[in-house]
Structures are given as C-alpha cells and as structure tokens.
Amino acid sequence: MRIRLVAFTLAGAFALYSQQAAPNAATGRGPGRAPTAPPPIRWDSPPLPDGPIVLDTAIQHQIRLTVTKGLVHPFSMAFLPDGAILVTERPGRLRIIRNGVLDPTPVAGLPEIRARGLGGLMDLALDPNFAQNKLIYFTYDKPAATGNTAVRTLARARWDGTALVDERDLFSAIPSGNASRIIFGRDGMIYMTIGIGDNEAMKAQDLSELAGKVLRLKDDGTVPPDNPFVNRAGARPEIFTYGHRNGLGLALEPGTGRLWECEDGPNGGDEVNILEAGKNYGWPVVSNGRYYLGPRVSIGDYKEGMEPPVVYWVPAIAVSGLTFYTGDKFPKWKNSLFVGGMRQGEVPRSGQLERIDFNGKWEELHRESMFHELQNRIRDVRQGPDGLLYVLTEEANGALIKIEPWTEPGR
Amino acid sequence: MRIRLVAFTLAGAFALYSQQAAPNAATGRGPGRAPTAPPPIRWDSPPLPDGPIVLDTAIQHQIRLTVTKGLVHPFSMAFLPDGAILVTERPGRLRIIRNGVLDPTPVAGLPEIRARGLGGLMDLALDPNFAQNKLIYFTYDKPAATGNTAVRTLARARWDGTALVDERDLFSAIPSGNASRIIFGRDGMIYMTIGIGDNEAMKAQDLSELAGKVLRLKDDGTVPPDNPFVNRAGARPEIFTYGHRNGLGLALEPGTGRLWECEDGPNGGDEVNILEAGKNYGWPVVSNGRYYLGPRVSIGDYKEGMEPPVVYWVPAIAVSGLTFYTGDKFPKWKNSLFVGGMRQGEVPRSGQLERIDFNGKWEELHRESMFHELQNRIRDVRQGPDGLLYVLTEEANGALIKIEPWTEPGR
Numbered sequence: 001m002r003i004r005l006v007a008f009t010l011a012g013a014f015a016l017y018s019q020q021a022a023p024n025a026a027t028g029r030g031p032g033r034a035p036t037a038p039p040p041i042r043w044d045s046p047p048l049p050d051g052p053i054v055l056d057t058a059i060q061h062q063i064r065l066t067v068t069k070g071l072v073h074p075f076s077m078a079f080l081p082d083g084a085i086l087v088t089e090r091p092g093r094l095r096i097i098r099n100g101v102l103d104p105t106p107v108a109g110l111p112e113i114r115a116r117g118l119g120g121l122m123d124l125a126l127d128p129n130f131a132q133n134k135l136i137y138f139t140y141d142k143p144a145a146t147g148n149t150a151v152r153t154l155a156r157a158r159w160d161g162t163a164l165v166d167e168r169d170l171f172s173a174i175p176s177g178n179a180s181r182i183i184f185g186r187d188g189m190i191y192m193t194i195g196i197g198d199n200e201a202m203k204a205q206d207l208s209e210l211a212g213k214v215l216r217l218k219d220d221g222t223v224p225p226d227n228p229f230v231n232r233a234g235a236r237p238e239i240f241t242y243g244h245r246n247g248l249g250l251a252l253e254p255g256t257g258r259l260w261e262c263e264d265g266p267n268g269g270d271e272v273n274i275l276e277a278g279k280n281y282g283w284p285v286v287s288n289g290r291y292y293l294g295p296r297v298s299i300g301d302y303k304e305g306m307e308p309p310v311v312y313w314v315p316a317i318a319v320s321g322l323t324f325y326t327g328d329k330f331p332k333w334k335n336s337l338f339v340g341g342m343r344q345g346e347v348p349r350s351g352q353l354e355r356i357d358f359n360g361k362w363e364e365l366h367r368e369s370m371f372h373e374l375q376n377r378i379r380d381v382r383q384g385p386d387g388l389l390y391v392l393t394e395e396a397n398g399a400l401i402k403i404e405p406w407t408e409p410g411r
Numbered sequence: 412m413r414i415r416l417v418a419f420t421l422a423g424a425f426a427l428y429s430q431q432a433a434p435n436a437a438t439g440r441g442p443g444r445a446p447t448a449p450p451p452i453r454w455d456s457p458p459l460p461d462g463p464i465v466l467d468t469a470i471q472h473q474i475r476l477t478v479t480k481g482l483v484h485p486f487s488m489a490f491l492p493d494g495a496i497l498v499t500e501r502p503g504r505l506r507i508i509r510n511g512v513l514d515p516t517p518v519a520g521l522p523e524i525r526a527r528g529l530g531g532l533m534d535l536a537l538d539p540n541f542a543q544n545k546l547i548y549f550t551y552d553k554p555a556a557t558g559n560t561a562v563r564t565l566a567r568a569r570w571d572g573t574a575l576v577d578e579r580d581l582f583s584a585i586p587s588g589n590a591s592r593i594i595f596g597r598d599g600m601i602y603m604t605i606g607i608g609d610n611e612a613m614k615a616q617d618l619s620e621l622a623g624k625v626l627r628l629k630d631d632g633t634v635p636p637d638n639p640f641v642n643r644a645g646a647r648p649e650i651f652t653y654g655h656r657n658g659l660g661l662a663l664e665p666g667t668g669r670l671w672e673c674e675d676g677p678n679g680g681d682e683v684n685i686l687e688a689g690k691n692y693g694w695p696v697v698s699n700g701r702y703y704l705g706p707r708v709s710i711g712d713y714k715e716g717m718e719p720p721v722v723y724w725v726p727a728i729a730v731s732g733l734t735f736y737t738g739d740k741f742p743k744w745k746n747s748l749f750v751g752g753m754r755q756g757e758v759p760r761s762g763q764l765e766r767i768d769f770n771g772k773w774e775e776l777h778r779e780s781m782f783h784e785l786q787n788r789i790r791d792v793r794q795g796p797d798g799l800l801y802v803l804t805e806e807a808n809g810a811l812i813k814i815e816p817w818t819e820p821g822r
Contacts, residue, residue: 060526143500243820248418267775267776286711288712290774290775292712292776293770293774293776294769294770294772294774294775295772295774295775296774299713299719300697300712300713300714300715301699301711301712302710302711302712302713303711308710308711312725313725313726314699314723314724314725315724315778358705359705361706362703363701363704363705363706363707364678364705365678365703365704365705367726368608372783
C-alpha cells in the first residue's frame with residue numbers, strides 16, 4: 001500500500017525540484033566545496049481542492065475550511081464594514097472578495113509599485129476611524145527616482161466604495177528586501193516593521209539606521225513627540241524598538257493592547273516578541289538561529305539588556321502573520337495566538353498554521369500545528385468581524401481560507 | 412471534501428482523549444486555578460497498515476517501509492550475525508525477529524524485571540567481540556530487595572543461539588524513572604545514561620549523585636581508572652559527563668568515534684550533545700525548555716563552562732534513539748544523523764523520524780522530518796548490517812519498521 005502526504009491529490013503534488021545531494025559531512029569536507037549556503041530542499045505546493053475541507057484539530061475538534069482561489073501571492077487582508085474583504089497581492093494589486101467570490105477586476109487607485117524579491121505591495125490596515133474617514137493605509141515598494149531600486153513606503157488612500165482615491169505617500173523609509181507589516185496601536189499610532197538582510201545585519205543595532213527596526217508613526221507619517229529616541233542625538237526618531245531581523249507579523253494583546261511582533265530568524269530562531277518602547281530585541285547579537293552555512297549566530301540566546309522572545313522556533317517555520325483570537329466562534333481558542341508558517345522543504349510539514357496557548361502570565365503552554373495536510377505556505381492570519389479566522393496562502397496560486405467550527409453530520 | 416491526516420485510516424484514528432478546554436490567558440487568571448501542569452493534548456496512534464508503505468522524502472526520493480507488528484512498547488534492537496534481530500520490550504520481554512517474522516515466543520533467560528512508568532527492560536548492545544564471546548548487555552529495572560521500587564541495573568548474559576544464559580548484573584545504579592541507553596565506545600567502554608526527574612533536577616549538577624549523568628564503565632561493570640572524576644573527592648567515579656536530563660540516545664560519530672547523545676528537554680529544549688569527558692551539559696541551569704506550567708527553565712540557553720547542544724528543538728519532539736547513517740544503500744543520507752521523535756499531541760506531527768545533515772564542521776544545515784504520515788511515536792532508530800535503517804515504534808501495538816530505498820515501478 002501507498003501513502004501520500006496529502007490525501008486529496010494523488011498525482012503531481014510531489015514533483016520534486018531537481019535536487020543535488022544535500023551537503024553532508026563527507027562531501028562537505030575538502031577544498032572542493034564552495035563556501036555558499038546549501039540549496040534549500042523544496043517541493044511544490046499542491047493546489048488546494050475547490051470544495052470545503054474538513055480537518056481535525058487537537059481541542060476544537062473539527063474545523064471546516066472554505067477556499068477562495070485566484071490570488072497571486074496574497075500578503076494581507078482587511079475587512080470592510082460591508083462584509084467585503086480587501087486582499088493585497090505582493091506583485092502589486094489590490095483585490096476584493098465579496099461573499100467568498102473574488103472580483104476578477106483588481107481594485108483601482110494604487111500607486112506604481114515595484115515588486116521584486118520579497119517586496120512589492122504588502123500590508124494594509126483600515127484607519128481606526130474608517131467608518132467616518134474611509135482611510136486605508138498600506139506599505140509598498142515605490143520605484144526610486146534613479147536606478148533599479150525601490151523605497152519602502154507607507155501610504156494611505158481613501159476608499160470610495162469601489163476604489164482607492166487620493167493616494168498619498170506618508171513616509172518613505174529605505175530600500176528593503178524584506179516585508180513591512182503595519183498595525184494601529186491602541187494609542188492611534190502606526191507601528192511599521194522594517195527588515196534587514198543578513199549581509200548588513202549589524203545595522204539592526206544601529207539607531208542611526210531604520211533597518212531592523214519597528215517604527216512608530218503618527219497617522220500622517222510624522223514622528224510622535226513621545227517616541228523613545230526623539231531626543232537622542234544621531235538616532236532616528238521614528239524608531240520604537242530595534243534589534244529585529246524581519247518582522248512579519250504584528251498583533252495587539254487581548255485586554256492590555258500590548259504590541260506583539262513575530263519575526264523570521266535565519267536557519268532556526270523565529271521569534272515572537274512583546275514590544276516595549278526603546279528596547280533591543282537582540283538581532284544579530286543574540287539569536288536561536290544558525291546562518292545558512294551552519295554556524296550559530298551566537299553561542300547563547302540571551303544577553304543582558306536585550307529582550308528574549310516570548311516564543312521561538314528551532315527549526316524555523318518561517319513565521320508570517322500574527323493574530324490573537326478573541327472571538328466566540330471557537331471558545332477553546334479564546335486568547336490563543338495564531339501564527340502563519342511559510343517553511344517548506346526539508347521539514348515536509350510544508351506550511352502551517354500554528355496555535356499557541358498561554359498561562360495567565362503569557363508563558364507558553366502548548367503549540368498546535370495545523371494545516372500540514374494542505375502543504376501550502378501560510379502568509380497571514382486574521383480574525384474577521386464575524387469571529388471566524390481567515391488565512392492567506394503565500395502561493396502563486398494563492399487563496400483566502402475561511403475557518404469555521406464544524407461538527408461532522410451525525411456525530 | 413474531507414481530508415484526514417492519515418490517508419490509510421478513515422475510522423478510529425482520531426478518537427480524541429476527552430479533553431478540557433486548554434488553559435488560556437483568560438481562564439488561567441484568578442485564584443481558582445490549581446498550580447498543576449496543564450493536561451497534555453493527545454490522540455491515539457492509528458494502527459499501521461500490514462503491507463509495505465511507500466513514502467516520499469526530500470532528497471532520497473522514495474523509501475519503502477516493511478512493518479513487523481506484534482511488539483509491545485519495543486525499546487531497542489540488536490542485529491545478530493545470522494541476520495536475526497533482537498528487540499527489547501519495555502514491559503520486560505526480549506523478542507526475536509527472523510526474516511521479518513516475529514517469533515511468538517519471547518526469548519528466555521532474562522532476570523526478573525520491574526516495569527513501571529518509563530522503566531522496565533530498555534537498551535541492549537552486543538559485545539564488540541560478540542562473534543567470539545556471545546555476550547549481550549542490557550539495562551533494566553531490578554526489583555529492590557525491600558519496598559515497591561527498583562534499581563536501574565546494567566547486566567550481561569551469553570547468547571546460546573536461542574536464549575540468554577548466565578545472566579549476571581554488572582552495575583546497579585539508582586532508582587530511576589527514566590530510561591537508560593548504553594553503547595560501546597571505540598575505547599571498549601560502556602557508556603550508560605541515567606536520567607533524572609524534574610523534582611530533583613539539581614542532582615544533575617551534583618557529582619556525588621548518579622542521576623542526570625552519563626556513566627563510563629568497563630565491560631564488567633567496574634570503573635575504568637581513567638574516568639574524569641576518579642580522583643575527585645566526593646564525586647562518583649563512574650561519571651563521564653553531567654548536567655543531563657534524560658539521555659535517550661547514544662551514537663558514535665562516523666570517522667572519529669566521538670560520542671553523541673540525545674536527551675529530552677521538558678516543554679521544548681530537546682538536545683543533541685557531543686560528549687567529552689568531565690564536561691557539564693547544563694541541565695537544569697541552562698536549557699531551551701520551559702517547565703510544563705509555562706515558565707522558562709532559564710532566561711538564556713548558555714553559561715560559561717557548560718556545553719551548548721549541537722542541535723536542539725523548540726518545541727520538543729521527545730527525542731529517543733540516535734544513529735548516524737554510514738551505509739551505502741541511501742547514498743544521499745551518508746553521515747546524516749537520525750533521531751526518533753515520540754512527541755504527540757498539540758503538534759499533530761505525532762511521532763517522527765528526524766534526519767539532520769551537517770557541514771564539514773558538524774554544524775547543522777538541514778532537518779528533514781519524516782514519518783508524520785504514520786502518526787506513530789518513534790522510540791529507536793538503528794542501521795542494520797545490511798546498510799538499511801530500522802525503526803521501532805513506541806506503541807502498545809508497536810512495530811519494527813525496515814526502511815529501504817524505493818523506486819516506484821515505471822518511474
């Protein structure tokens with residue numbers, strides 16, 4: 001008998017990339033080995049089925065997934081008051097889904113976007129006062145005036161009911177190969193992540209640089225006067241926290257509204273942090289990760305004056321997207337933290353949705369790792385105004401997945 | 412449509428334990444919460460199919476598994492020169508498998524064994540000179556003379572072709588709730604792990620205690636004169652290394668013969684260590700784990716004078732069994748390290764076989780996590796004299812699984 005990792009697809013799902021033998025101790029020794037990172041081990045993500053999918057979970061029993069296909073590398077979503085869902089596609093389109101149906105025509109009104117590498121059109125967020133002012137904020141890579149580069153930019157536009165209008169840039173940061181998430185804090189400020197490449201990682205510790213930071217900005221893109229480094233000479237006043245690698249999720253703690261962040265480590269060392277003004281989260285001085293050639297980033301994972309993560313992963317799952325569940329539709333998931341996982345390859349749990357629950361001190365108790373059956377990379381997870389959870393898959397044939405509680409008929 | 416985690420079983424596999432809602436931040440607060448560890452989230456392991464199982468892997472392409480069922484909590488195995496495989500069952504039986512067929516009659520000649528908790532009959536190892544002397548070594552829990560307890564004991568017996576004879580105890584350590592692995596080093600010495608419970612964890616740092624140590628003994632159970640602490644007053648001379656939690660795997664590094672060990676952390680913090688005489692591996696002073704109630708074992712994972720692990724897992728996979736692949740049957744797996752995983756529950760990758768490859772400095776490059784499809788806990792992994800890999804499942808309906816390379820007909 002024959003077992004497939006994924007039950008619903010028996011053909012084509014496991015077309016492996018042509019792959020050299022992985023480096024090992026035997027072949028890795030000797031002068032002939034070039035000092036480059038080993039190739040990642042990958043396989044393709046299988047297409048999702050069209051119909052609803054029922055999955056078992058650890059404590060919520062069953063859930064049912066409804067899939068809306070046709071999205072190209074979707075990155076983020078926002079729920080409009082009329083029930084429609086806006087979805088950004090990283091290549092530079094804004095899409096709208098109404099009643100589970102994707103409008104084939106992209107939403108008009110975006111600026112010119114340069115989508116290369118991991119950038120393009122990224123996060124979006126509704127103004128806390130959206131019902132009145134109809135403002136939508138988003139992050140994108142704006143083509144630079146000269147050269148084949150782009151500048152990571154925070155912008156906003158007004159939603160006129162069918163399109164974005166009056167788009168204007170609020171803040172231009174730096175060229176950045178990584179993604180930028182944004183969220184409104186309880187204080188009405190915009191928090192924005194700026195990633196950093198490993199070749200210039202030490203800039204994450206340099207307060208004169210924006211790379212490797214979380215920024216705090218007013219809703220017009222200017223600097224709030226109570227930012228932690230506004231009075232420090234040589235420091236960028238936009239900085240809220242520093243020592244980050246690649247922040248790919250932001251969420252507000254239920255009750256307190258404290259800001260949580262998740263960021264990708266290198267080979268190991270993905271983290272969830274609780275952000276506090278002016279603090280240093282350690283990258284690249286301390287980390288649980290390894291560089292891709294094998295050496296550890298640091299001997300230990302802690303240093304005085306640097307904040308340890310609340311949760312971390314070794315090996316990495318490539319975290320992206322972060323949300324606390326606060327609704328009533330999944331009572332056993334109340335206050336669980338959900339994190340998307342985009343890791344594929346050597347760990348054939350290709351893509352996952354991770355649920356973490358905590359004790360009363362926000363110390364981790366359990367992790368539940370879901371959606372392995374789908375073998376799709378999870379880019380974002382959000383709670384809808386209906387109390388359900390919504391997930392985006394980071395795929396060229398990407399999808400929005402609605403998660404509902406489910407009881408098998410007759411059970 | 413409906414997806415099951417395991418394709419081959421559509422009924423019964425997911426009978427969930429009756430489970431209270433997991434503690435969370437909301438319910439965890441307030442005076443009413445008893446200070447006990449949260450209940451683990453579990454589901455039953457499905458029975459394995461009878462026929463061969465074909466699986467996809469990342470770089471070895473396909474493998475075929477042949478299953479020999481009927482073993483009760485098998486713990487360890489040894490390959491006899493005639494091709495038969497001896498398997499210990501933790502409840503206290505020694506079994507023999509010839510040509511893939513389990514002899515229904517247990518092997519005679521074992522001493523009386525007390526099997527409670529995680530103990531019973533555990534590891535076994537052939538004498539390096541077995542071809543001549545037919546000696547077999549094993550670890551078991553010997554009923555104590557008084558009281559309802561047992562003493563962790565190293566014993567040996569002679570194999571007369573069908574049974575053990577002339578069994579005698581070589582070394583009696585201490586009562587121990589955890590398992591004991593043994594291996595012969597290149598130096599002809601026996602290395603034996605002694606675990607420790609979390610309620611007395613600090614004994615792992617106390618050289619006057621055997622708990623939380625790896626011991627080094629001569630093949631008659633006495634202390635070699637070159638052990639690291641033989642001349643230290645107050646120290647147990649049997650100790651080779653200390654600061655261990657629960658050593659559940661031992662293996663020799665290809666080429667050098669250096670001793671590698673894997674041990675279970677608590678909630679997170681499973682480790683693989685390279686053992687060197689007299690060194691301290693840190694438990695419970697430093698760890699990547701958390702206690703089951705949530706608090707971290709330590710703020711950082713490193714302290715001067717304590718050895719960091721070579722590989723670690725967060726979350727834990729409950730490592731057990733350790734072997735380097737050095738054969739020719741799986742060329743792409745040469746020098747990979749294989750580790751069994753017994754973790755079930757909140758991470759529904761219930762049970763796994765983990766493959767780790769390294770660069771030329773034994774720095775980790777990739778991990779490949781296999782066997783999730785089986786949802787069986789993996790207790791041990793060994794390379795047979797035929798160059799194939801063999802795995803034992805830690806189940807009441809346990810099995811020996813032979814792993815062969817496989818090419819799908821017509822591919």
